[in-house]
Amino acid sequence: MIDSLIREKRETSVTLKWDGDDAGIDMKGSRELKIPALGDFKVMNAVVMEGEEQYISVRFSDPLLPNQNLDGLIRLSANNNEMRSVIDKNEIRVYPTTHLTGTFTLTVSQGIQNILSYKMPRNFETQVTFADILPAVKMLGNGVIIPNTEQLILPFEAVSLKAVDVTIVRIYENNVDQFLQVNNLSESNELKRVGRPVIKKTIRLDNDAALDLRKTNRFALDLSKIMKAEPGAIYNVKFTFKKAYSMYRCNNDTMPASELEELKEETEDNWDDNNQNEYSYWDYYEEGYEDYDWQERDNPCSNSYYTSDKFVSRNVLASDLGIIAKMGTDGEMFFAVTDLRTTEPMSGIELQVLDYQKQIVAKAKTDNDGWAKVKPSRKPYMLIAKNGSQRGYLRLDDGSSLSLSRFDVSGEVVQKGLKGFIYGERGVWRPGDSIFAMFILDDRAAPLPKNHPISFELYNPQGQLYKRLLQNTSMNGFYSFHTSTNPDAPTGTWNAKVKVGGATFTKTIRIETVQPNRLKINLDFGVPYVKKSQGLKATLHSNWLTGATASNLRATVEASYSAATTTFPKFGDYVFDDPSRKFYSENEKIFEGELDENGNAQINANPEVGENAPGMLNANFVTKVYEPGGNYSVDRFTIPYHPFDNYIGIRTPKGDRERGMLLT
Known part of the structure; x- marks a missing residue:
């Protein structure tokens, strides 16, 4: 961002130059930017923004009048001229009602007003080009376990695709413990050792003619319709796509109908080979796609775009068992099993705790509350829960435990069982x-x-x-x-x-040598806070704890000031303190004298403090009332102190949810 550029009475320009030699980058160039003259209200540029929602960003030389009627003032030479417009400072964002591709003429008519209600004197016309969104497929959510119902629904999103290939690999129940030796439930390493493909087919996405496939659409794959789930098995579902499925326009390419025919199940030979190398994304290439070019990796018109980094996969386990595991420092483990559909505790669930070598080191069954306790004979690695034909799996190694860094887990440590x-x-x-x-x-x-x-x-x-x-x-x-x-x-x-x-x-x-107060002391300002402009005006009153009046006793009041956070109830999102200022204060005696016959004294002081304060202060008072014998009672009192009559606040943008940081 370049700021502090001054608009003059006539149009000027500024030249922007860049040279990457100092950073070892072979790139240099320059660009001349026009700065419009004062009073020259016009369109500076119009740019198409592609993303979740298409729109045209039209920027003007002046801020625009909010809430003005733009109907008919902005037109696009498309079949459908219906558009939605949003004014933001000196920008108008124009949203087409349908997804557009190709080149169109944008016309911005005179009559649009700037913030001073001055109308733009001339029409503006330019060509804008809408590009297709890159072909992509995306899984929704991040869970693995799907409750065991009549349907096994796996939602996903796709854009610029007419079809996707789905490959499902079954990880057999008796191989799950081996699978979890090198994976957690969401990973898919070394699948060839523990599973085989059961389905590979093409899913058509263009069955609904009214669906605009060039926009992001949500689909749902019902796994129960294409396969029968084996109880206890984990299924790896992978979505891939080919260049032939792409709707991205590449020199009027067309997709042969034969490419969308349902594929046959993958041959068993590929999975019977004892080669240690796992299958890779090259297995999903069409013939002739071996000519990978890294520089074309983001070009959908090149074969190099359709590689594994564009594909997605998800492990799926059909189970109703929700498992929580905890382990104490004494090695005892606590398990809680609930029904994921109803959240009710599940009793009689058989639990087997295995070590890394897949040997059982503890067994238990849940009670009526769904709880169970065991103390494994060796370090546990995973848990298998069984309820009839249903299975639940949980890794118990240290790396799989949830982080406790955000929780207060302090407390006494059990020492040797005591x-x-x-x-x-x-x-x-x-x-x-x-x-x-x-x-x-x-x-x-x-x-x-x-x-x-x-x-x-x-x-x-x-x-x-x-x-x-x-x-x-x-x-x-x-x-x-x-x-x-x-x-x-x-x-x-x-x-x-x-x-x-x-x-x-x-x-x-x-x-400690403790001497309690024998006098009650009250310093009353009569207001919830003190302003510097009004001075310190308070009434000091003291009496003996027996109730007698503390007449004619000597008293002193010392004041000190400390920085406080400046807040106002109606402006909680604003920051009023100056972080560049540091404030320090020394003790100052603001009163020394005797109480009257009723134990009262009036305090009037005008301290010179707070000129360099970052914001609001706390005024801290230490009051001492002396007995005739020399001993004294002491009282401490704090009240908000405003060194300024007015404050200016800044509302900063909120950071991310976890750390409050502003990410760029």
Whole structure:
């Protein structure tokens, strides 16, 4: 994008040059761009845009008047002149009602108005060419399992094609475990080792004469009509196409009718060969297509376009079994099996856990809730679920597990089959206080001997062992440890450790010199936020916790400011903060004096702060009221602070759903 070009009173031009020598690219050239004069309202260019929907982009020299009536002002020399137009700034997008191919004349009539209601003085006429969309086929969705109903529907999309070839390879049930050694359920490597083709036929897409095949259309292939699904088998369905099926215009090529005849089933010889190489896309070429040219790979008029990267495939498993598997750090596995059609739990499902060598390492059956637990004797690799003739498959290796990076999976780790938790009767202790610590032990996974000793150790903030206690009796798994610190013990964070059966559990113990407030303090501004232009005006009130008035006591109020996010309820999508500014503030004393006989004081201050703020601030106040003996009570209070009377926000485009990034 080139900006800051100035339109002058007469037409000017700018020359754009490029040279790829510095980047090692053998390409250079130049182009002259016209800049229209001020007041010269005209069409700059008209370009055909091909994609999911065809349209013509007509760009003008001035922004256009929104909501103006364009009926009859834009015409196309096609059989059907019905079009839909959309105005966007200085662009009009013209959408034909039918898919067009070929060259047509576009006429933009005078009378179209710019944003100042000035009409374009002259007609504009040019030739536009609509090209065919490249032939393509696409699978819809990304699932493998289809519930076992009367129909096995596989949806797909195709464009610029009269037909597609469908090849179905059956992966036999007794070979699925071998197939999953090198594939997940959606992959199709080394099919020749585990399956054979059962169907290869041509599917006609032009049976409906009213269907415009040059546009993207959705079709559905009912697999149950062309084959009988074997229970437990996985089917690889592949869609391919040939140049003869293409509707892309190439020098008036026509497609012989014989090319659309149904193909015979693939010969067995190709699959009985013990050659280690898998079949490739060359198997789908017509004779004479071996002359592949990489530079013609995107040209539908060349044989080189019709290669495997244009074809799609999908594995299909007809099953009602939905399986969830979880494994803990102790190696125990949990399975849940539900009916994909009704989501109801399925009981009595036979589960077999296999290792990588396809040997059974655990068996189980689901209970009435569809659950089952097993502990495999070796590392599991896959699961086979059986319900009559139906089968369900799931790989259990580490690489197939779902990522947990977006979930909070923190927590206590089970140590050697033991779970433990330490807690105290409060959160903070003073030096010299008694400490009543409790420890809860869960040893059901690895039972300890009766009266097994448990060690409790208390460490001071310097990491020195302060006290050790032993306990071998409990009440239903609750162990009590009673200890205390000396009155002159150091304050800070102490650590309690409980050791049992080779496992260690820890908890921090806070020893602090705590002096509670004896005065209640209230700093009231009377408003939900403060503006700099209005100053800081507040009422300070204090009274003793007993209810008596805190008369004539000395008080101080200090203020500091910190950056906050500027938001307004009606403009949640806008950013009002300046990311280029950094804000820092020091404490400032805004009041020092005595309360009156009713315990009140008025605060009036006009701080010089916020000129370099990125946006809204938080005003933080620390208020101290001193007792006659010198001790004081303290209160902290925060209120939004607006250093500006007005804000300007920018609404940025949203990024992608997963990371919030803007992709280009």
